Amino acid sequence: MQKVMEQFADRIREYYDDPLIPLARQFSFRRPPTMGELRRPPQVLLLGNHSSGKSSFVNHLLGIDVQKTGVAPTDDGFTIITHGSVENDLDGHAVVSNPDLAYEGLRHFGDQLVTHVRMKVRKVPLLRNATLVDSPGMIDEARAENGRGFDFPGVVRWFAERSDLVLVFFDPDKPGTTGETLQVFKESLGGMDHKLLIVLNKMDQFQTLHDFARAYGALCWNLGKVIPRKDLPMIYNTFVPIEGRPRSGLQMDDFEKARADLIDEIRRAPSRRMDNQITQMSGFAERLRLHAFVIDEAALRYRRARERAYGILVLLLIAAGATLFVTGLVMALPGLLVVALAGVAFLEMFSFPRTRTRLIDGFDQIFERHHDNEFLMRERAEDLHALWAEVKPRARKIAEKRGLQSFVRLRHSDRVVLNTLIEEDIPRLRSELYTALQKAAEAEEDPASD
Ligand SMILES: Nc1nc2c(ncn2[C@@H]2O[C@H](COP(=O)(O)OP(=O)(O)O)[C@@H](O)[C@H]2O)c(=O)[nH]1
Ligand SMILES: [Mg+2]
The missing domain is CATH 3.40.50.300 (P-loop containing nucleotide triphosphate hydrolases)
Structure with missing residues (x-):
């Protein structure tokens, strides 16, 4: 029994080491359980x-x-x-x-x-x-x-x-x-x-x-x-x-x-212990996924909004510069530079912070949009909403504190790994645990087969 528990504790730890802890760090998600707690x-x-x-x-x-x-x-x-x-x-x-x-x-x-x-x-x-x-x-x-x-x-x-x-x-x-x-x-x-x-x-x-x-x-x-x-x-x-x-x-x-x-x-507390650890990891992973997906989507929209705004500013400046050039008012070019700086200042100080606030306030919509399909299943919808209600306050706080640009984009491969972990690896781990515990219990009852 002891052996089985240690073996599963190690496997759980491996999932925390990769991918959960690095992703939790990337998105400032809450702290994972410590080694002491796992042990x-x-x-x-x-x-x-x-x-x-x-x-x-x-x-x-x-x-x-x-x-x-x-x-x-x-x-x-x-x-x-x-x-x-x-x-x-x-x-x-x-x-x-x-x-x-x-x-x-x-x-x-x-x-x-x-x-x-x-x-x-x-x-x-x-x-x-x-x-x-x-x-x-x-x-x-x-x-x-x-x-x-x-x-x-x-x-x-x-x-x-x-x-x-x-x-x-x-x-x-x-x-x-x-x-x-x-x-x-x-x-x-x-x-x-x-x-x-x-x-x-x-x-x-x-x-x-x-x-x-x-x-x-x-x-x-x-x-x-x-x-x-x-x-x-x-x-x-x-x-x-x-x-x-x-x-x-x-x-x-x-x-x-x-x-x-x-x-x-x-x-039977030891087997419950393992089961609870798997449940705890699964809860951690699901919340982390929600937290990371929503922040990542908001960060993406934020970056796009910035790019668009700067794109437009640059186009306007080029157009204005060209006009000045063609009409021979080259002397006014330094003036254009001032206008450009004023434009940047406006975007950075007024426009972008507002976009950011709007996006953070819109976390709910991002969440809803992201789970459109799952909401069709009633039960799943309730679970997801409850989960989101738990995750949201921290996600908002982190996004406000760190600002949306600072998040490194969630890679497609990380998304796949996280989804696979939640949907395939964890359920498999759980069923393997049951089998292993059953075997261990049988072996303990029948010492000859040890
Ligand atoms: N009749 C009866 N008395 C009990 C039982 N369990 C505890 N007691 C008595 O209830 C009192 C309080 O018990 P204790 O174990 O100190 O309760 P605790 O405060 O919950 O720790 C003691 O005098 C016990 O002897 C029980 O199952 N039946
Ligand atoms: Mg007592």
Whole structure:
């Protein structure tokens, strides 16, 4: 498995090295993921209300008491639990200042956050499959915003973007999504539905099916309000087995099965990791293509407008010069030079900047024109518009800042390479990954064939 992952990570890196990064540079597109980000191990983020059972689940999963649990809000930080042969605990400053750990980005959230981060290195084999991030409980009250001293939704987004699975725990007592939970769903988890797994925990607390149905219904209803999608993500109804708890009146088999499925998903984090990396690269490439095509087209029109204007100016000057020459007014030629200079000044100072602004304001039309054919397919049109809405602000900003002349023309061969990458290479890479992972899994199950 490890080998397969490394092999695909290398192939992904090659596509970034050529053609993506050089083209991104040519058109000042956003920064590609760093080596550290590409190399980071699979990661699973646990979110949820305070006391919903995140830490208990982590302890159960790893079979050790790594996290404190309890009703009192004891743990109010982010704990990164990762694999290592030497067990060790690091504080936030040590974590964010070590470039090998890929958590340096957290420093931007300020010291208040850094003091709320720690890392625990443990020898548990499951951690080879995924690093776990346990988080402080979300506070389900409207006034939650001002309590923390750091940008909580921002930090959650940072972790979620770098995670391959995000588990959101709910407590059946509070299946609500108000306050901070609502804020996190809206601000931190937007566009990450594919990574989300919802866990309705503490099934063992229910005495009757009616209690369960009510909590489950309330949860679905509340999620429906914050997840803009017709079908909700998978909901795992389960519980953390803890010795000495009173038995529930309900049959527990299904809830046990749900827990086993959930743990399987966590074990599969490495393949999700690769899949997410391919998705991330595909997203990068598609946005880059849009960004580059639109800017390139505008730059081309700008250059043409300049050429036309100068062409006309030169023609006029030649005509005027010839007239002066023929009519014997050669003395007026220096005057013509002044007129020429004035013409250039007018074009450069008034006319071209206006053309430029007009072209940048017209990015939408260029985009529409460029995708005429695709818009005929309804679904594709929606995707493309959403993509363009994301790309446009930066494309405009870059074009305004750099000016349209400064862009080197997008070569035809680069266009072809980019199109092939998006339409052929990436889908092929993905299907090859599936085959390779399947083979690796089979080989692991059957050690004789190794
Ligand atoms: N009955 C029951 N109690 C649980 C379950 N999971 C956690 N708890 C209890 O809920 C309390 C809070 O758990 P904890 O893991 O600290 O929650 P966290 O704040 O989300 O990390 C603890 O007293 C746990 O023993 C569960 O599945 N069923
Ligand atoms: Mg906890």
